[in-house]
Amino acid sequence: MNLKRADTYIRSNGDVFLVILASCFLFCSITGIIGVLGDWYSPYTHYLNQTKALLRGELALSDSPGDMQYDLAWYDGGLHQVWGLGVPAIRLPFYLVARTVPGQDAFPDRLIFCLILAVAVFIAYRILLVRCFSRLERDAGVPSTGKWHPLRLLTVSLFVLFVAFPPVVALCLTWFNVYEEAVAYEYLLSICLLLGLFHLLERPSYSLFVFLCVLAGIGPFIRPTAVFYGAVTVAMAWCIVRGWKLKWWRSVLAFSIPLAMVLLLLFTNEIRFGDPLEFGHSLNVHPGIIPMFSTRMGHPFQAASFIDAAGDLFGSLFLFGHPDHWPKTWYLRDLFPWQSRLFRWHGFYFTTYDLTYFMLLTLGWLFTIAAGITHWRKSRSHSSSAFSLCICTGLWSFLSFTALFFFYLRTPGITSRYLIDFAPAVVAGIGCLFVCPLLVPQYKIDRHRNGRAIFLMFFVFGIWFLGELLAIDVHRFYSSRHNRNAFTAAEASNAAKTGRPFYELPRKYLQGVDPARHAIQHNGEGWNWRNGTVEPLAVFFISDPAFLRLHVSPWGRGERYGPRYDAIRAKVGLEWLEVISDRPEGKGRVITFGAPVDPDYRHGIQVVFLGFIDKDLLGTGDPDMKLTRLEWR
DSSP: OOOHHHHHHHHHHHHHHHHHHHHHHHHHHHTTTSSSSTBBOOOOOHHHHHHHHHHTOOSOOOOOGGGGGOOOOEEETTEEEESOOOHHHHHHHHHHHTSSSSOOOOOOOOOHHHHHHHHHHHHHHIIIIIIIHHHHHHTTTTOSOOOOOOHHHOOOHHHHHHTEEEEEHHHHHHHOOOHHHHHHHHHHHHHHHHHHHHHHHHHHOOHHHHHHHHHHHHHHOOOOTTHHHHHHHHHHHHHHHHHGOOOHHHHHHHHHHHHHHHHHHHHHHHHHHHHHOOOSSSTOOOOHHHHHHHHHOOOOGGOOHHHHHHHHHHHHHHHSSSSOSSTTTTOOSSSSSTTSSSOOOOEEOOOOOOOHHHHHHHHHHHHHHHHHHHHHTTTTTTTHHHHHHHHHHHHHHHHHHHHHHTTTTTTTEHHHHHHHGGGHHHHHHHHGGGGGGGGGGGOOTTTTHHHHHHHHHHHHHHHHHHHHHHHHOOOGBBBBBGGGOOOOOOHHHHOOOOOOOOOOSSSSTTTTSSSGGOHHHHTTBBTTTTTTTOOSSSEEEEEOSSSSEEEEOOOOOOOOOOGGGOOOEEETTTTTTOOEEEEEETEEEEEEEEOSSSSGGSSEEEEEEEEEOOOTTTSSSOOSSEEEEEEOO
């Protein structure tokens, strides 16, 4: 390529990227991700604090329990966020640039997301519209005269579907806090993995295979469920490149990259949460007593049969109508068809999929099977790029969807943002339908005779797509129209301050004494310190536990199932404590638990979780007992 041609190439792509960047900025403004001028920071500053901690060479956000905030976890003298290290790591270079400006210590995180979104859309443009589908059109006999051809409507439709998938748009219309941001980054990375496979099919190269392995290794740091998309991508990429007769050490080198990154993830989990397979969701503290109980003490849905669990998950995915009136219906029965009779919380706060998605997804998989059978029966003599693309897309969709389906089969709860984990698999499965007219090699489509059929398909897709966008419904509590969902730099900096003081913990908590006096947020969650009543789970911050002694007694509100003292259990962090004494005291009992076995839990400030009901009774109400005294040394 000569210099003049290279300059033209760069200018052309630069202009396209600027247009895409401006479009993404407009999209983020319309959805409320980016507020008015200067409101470019998330009000949830956990990622911001994590990035700053990484810049300090630390993993913990703070070493003070006084900095405890909603949904954070405390372990081994440090405060940790549970949404992964991937997004903060992505922000690192931007923060380094920002710190070259006097008085600036952070880069606007919403602008970072806008830029990453623009990069992902540009990649989709280059691969779908410029490279991959241009070759498919040539294979299908589309003339390269530059004139309009009806077949190109399909490629444009696929591009629009990938970059503006309605459930993901609905996600962006929420207040887009750290919960939604992690899922959005996972969607963008997973789509880029699929696009990388497209490019690998169109222009194979070992360097691209290695790059896909790197992306696959990054995914679990952003969100653990991304491991399924990464594993499927790496396996399929290797199947594509193994025909080159690669030397064994080159394959081993490529596979070692995602493996090393997963091992690094497990290592950081061990440091941050005390277990390689723990991502912090058994340690985080918040007012949601039932979800906390489920992830620490167990839940009834663990006993669900495969059919019952599959029906509940399928109903959550495709049969639920509109968002609930948060949070009152999280625990109601009969929210949707096929809902399990066993207790499971369902937090649907924006619309995701409906039955049309399931029908299109199933149809896409059926076309994949048909393409695979045809490809095999013809002994590849009539194969084309369209066959390879259809089989690759459908297989990637099916394997990823199936892995996620089994992962979420018996989780204690399901919510709208969890369902967006399925979005890359769903959009890929539907995308198979747009390759169908290209499946027959050397297919000569006449723009006048067959153009009407293509236009009809495009028209039907447009009506369905527009209908799904108009049907988006976000619960008022989570809607950006009813929440301040972006901060200025000064507001974000003030919210992100760490080092808040706390008061020394006592040796015991007594009924009538507010645990909030120690300035640790969520201390005593699940316990009414005024009258001693408890919810199914109570959370306390304690220090240097040599034992744990509970004074419990009945609560006279009418006994639904009576105080079940034998159901009382205790955990310090991830470790169950053993009952060493259980004696009567008046109408109640005094239950003593032994010291933790793990030395990390014996010293310093610890979080203790107390369960007061049997897991099978979760969702039936609060225990008929009260806690009058808790002491630990």
